Amino acid sequence: MRPAEVVRRATDYLERHGVESPRATAEQLMIHVLGTDRAGLFSRTQGLDAREARMYGRAICQRCTGTPLQHLTGRQAFRRIEVEVRPGVFVPRPETEVLVEHALGAIQVSDGPLVADVGTGTGAIALAIKDERPDARVFATDRSAEAVDLALANARRLRIDITVLEGDLLSPLPDELRGWFDLVVSNPPYVTPEEYEGLPPEVKADPTLALLGGPEVYERLAVEALRWLRDGGVLAVEVGSAFGGTIGEVMRGSFMDVRVAPDLAGRDRVVIARRP
Ligand SMILES: C[S@@+](CC[C@H](N)C(=O)[O-])C[C@H]1O[C@@H](n2cnc3c(N)ncnc32)[C@H](O)[C@@H]1O
Numbered sequence: 001m002r003p004a005e006v007v008r009r010a011t012d013y014l015e016r017h018g019v020e021s022p023r024a025t026a027e028q029l030m031i032h033v034l035g036t037d038r039a040g041l042f043s044r045t046q047g048l049d050a051r052e053a054r055m056y057g058r059a060i061c062q063r064c065t066g067t068p069l070q071h072l073t074g075r076q077a078f079r080r081i082e083v084e085v086r087p088g089v090f091v092p093r094p095e096t097e098v099l100v101e102h103a104l105g106a107i108q109v110s111d112g113p114l115v116a117d118v119g120t121g122t123g124a125i126a127l128a129i130k131d132e133r134p135d136a137r138v139f140a141t142d143r144s145a146e147a148v149d150l151a152l153a154n155a156r157r158l159r160i161d162i163t164v165l166e167g168d169l170l171s172p173l174p175d176e177l178r179g180w181f182d183l184v185v186s187n188p189p190y191v192t193p194e195e196y197e198g199l200p201p202e203v204k205a206d207p208t209l210a211l212l213g214g215p216e217v218y219e220r221l222a223v224e225a226l227r228w229l230r231d232g233g234v235l236a237v238e239v240g241s242a243f244g245g246t247i248g249e250v251m252r253g254s255f256m257d258v259r260v261a262p263d264l265a266g267r268d269r270v271v272i273a274r275r276p
Contacts, residue, residue, distance in 0.1 A: 066201025090210035123151030189213030244268025
């Protein structure tokens with residue numbers, strides 16, 4: 001059976017099991033198993049060999065039982081780059097691309113901005129910013145050693161020059177840069193314990209350190225960002241759709257020009273604020 005026909009049947013199977021985007025999932029898993037691209041998949045007339053058929057069948061079953069697609073393919077596209085993902089480190093989401101868009105737009109410095117990405121995970125935000133603003137000097141931090149290892153591996157593989165440091169929020173940054181940052185950007189953990197219980201299995205596959213949080217993380221981040229940003233420097237954060245307004249209020253206490261911006265689905269998901 002041609003791979004295209006196997007994909008068609010797998011799509012029906014995924015749909016019956018309630019998997020989101022069944023067609024795209026079936027295709028991406030086949031592309032991964034065959035080590036080809038979409039054109040290669042649909043032009044191949046030769047059937048799957050035993051190893052490919054076994055790999056594909058196993059991947060389809062794992063997806064049906066809640067394993068995230070990205071853990072099966074090991075990849076996630078993010079703006080102009082593609083990062084490696086691994087179990088144990090948060091999978092970057094498309095809505096975070098909107099945060100990067102706002103963050104890049106808010107940098108007012110025309111030459112060599114200094115940027116910190118707090119809670120970098122795979123390094124997606126830091127790497128995308130450096131990719132799109134090559135003149136920026138970009139630092140990334142994370143409390144998770146696994147995340148730091150993966151962000152460094154992604155930076156090496158993509159040949160994008162960022163500095164990745166392990167530790168709490170902004171504390172690992174070099175002391176001499178205090179007061180010089182143009183942008184602090186972060187997608188911190190923002191799922192409340194009550195929300196966590198109701199999350200689907202593929203979201204719960206992300207580490208709890210990357211998910212569980214709430215307004216107090218933003219309060220701490222805002223206090224620390226004030227110490228690291230220069231006058232007029234920007235703090236840009238992603239927020240849970242339930243408390244975009246609350247975080248906006250937190251920022252209004254000590255920042256100016258506070259804006260709450262929507263994500264692709266029109267929900268309040270990004271807060272941007274300027275240090276006075
Ligand atoms: C929601 S994930 C975001 C990851 C990545 N920035 C992205 O958008 O794909 C939050 C990240 O913050 C890290 N983290 C949680 N608490 C932290 C803290 N206190 N200091 C630094 N990093 C933290 C987690 O390990 C995780 O990688």
